[in-house]
Amino acid sequence: MEQERLWILLGRKLAGLATEEELQELELLLLAYGEDAATMEIIERMWASRAGKTTTDRDDNILDRIEAATRPVQRTRRLSTWVFSGVAMCAAAVVCWGVLWKGGEKKETMNVLFTHRKSHSNLLFPDGTSVVLNENSRISYNADFGKVKREIVLEGEAYFDVAKNPGMPLIIHAKNVDIKVLGTSFNVKAYPSDKGVETSLIKGAVEVSSKQWPEQKILLRPNEKINIPVSGGGPDKNTAGVQDEVDSPAAVAAPVKNQPLEDKNNLTDTLSYNLHSLNIERTSKLIPEIAWMYRKLVFNQESFESVAEKMERWYGVSFYFEDDDLKKEVFTGSFSKESLEEALKALQFSYSFNFIIKKSEVFIQRKK
Template structure:
């Protein structure tokens, strides 16, 4: 594989066809993946040496996102490597003790999934189009992070310091557990699914509106209230494995997932398809064309793909 093409991929300037070519090349042999990682590390080093760390007042800082989207096959990377990816930057806030502490913000573009380890040892998977902010070192009272998007948490146990996930509408407090939070502010949605342990979920607008969640249950916000339901299927939360799964989901929700995972916009002109619920499972690496072709077997629709502008029209 040409180094020039790999560096276009790292910079987010490769075309969709070039991205798919790289993904296919990586699948051919383990040696190709090693070459990819080697060149990635070299590119990271260049970024670190050429871009100074930004430290500025939190009120003035603007979240920096990658200028374009690209697909990455769910590489497990440490937090400092994520910084080198150019997905994060430093800002400055004040602790309760008035001591400044560096904050790290990581923004994941569409079509990418990132795995990182927090300073306390907690392991997190960030889904596409997700932003997380956390301190480079937690204080002695609590461990707080701010999330906009979807993330899967495996929180390191620390009875003396609760772990708190703050979102636009709700907060999730835990001591040590495994759970998934889906809270994209752009979609006005919040839900938490608990796999292990226990969490307390409360509304930011009304902290007294709180629910203690038990394993195999989901809490979600509806009309300003928190509601719960039992979970018997976790397929939808296998996104960190590179799978796009949905069960009895409206067409609109399925298309939103495709937009998130494939980094494009989908315009639905055929309103007939919105009347049905869909169930399916795809590998993200199969691509948008394969996913749409399988959906076409269940109900009739056509689609037109504008590759230059990264738009798909459902007709």
């Protein structure tokens, strides 16, 4: 049991989640298990380097022990060598939040990584593709990723930095949307409660299509985002009717010269989608669509309804509005460590309203 605890604490340390008490506990366990201390040093070096295409027999033994600590189930066969690279680089995520599942030997093996509330996960593939998984999200990918194909199924939100491979594009499946990528950086949001799939392109190019109308392909340019409703219906409420400005996200920490881009709501004969420009929120100096990677909740000229949806996920609550007109009020701002009450009071400086918090429910009322 103490050895299993050692590996759990190691995972928390690598993920940056370990408390001071847990770090002290880890040091004591390492003194008791000298062999594990050497193993831990190897994994920490691999995590820090975020590279490594091959493994040794000793590395395979490390993987055996990590799997034994995280999922004590008898294995039917060993993971292939390349898979170890991905597992080693996201060992903390697997230990703390997720379980790496393997399918039957006669079927295609799929690996799964998921996160819980207030947790992020980093995954580095052997081809150099990296994924940052937001909270309450899940990705699955073929175990032979990069050998004959590159495919990922996403539920939730993730930021992708895809290594170029013209002969083997990456395909991301999110609800009713397919995203084809050759090599680029972008964000995809497709939580179960979302009414559409939002793809925000930072650099490079992606091709977006709907499973319902696969022949209709939309090519995104840098600094653009597209939202395709799950039903293929009308414009999404989070983007319709909002005029954006484009700021280059090349340096996320600072705004740069604006490049106006016309806001578009497009309707083809069969496919409806919303195309908008990305922008930098001037106070936080972050692009709202990827601010979550910096542990910030950012919104720029968004409706109260849209802000409430983000706050629901951020704080783990449910919002209820007294009337629909309140939902249309527009806000700009950012939160990081503020409590729910502090955030709501900050919003009251922009628009006067009343709120009542009852456990995990928030009631928004018009100011009397």
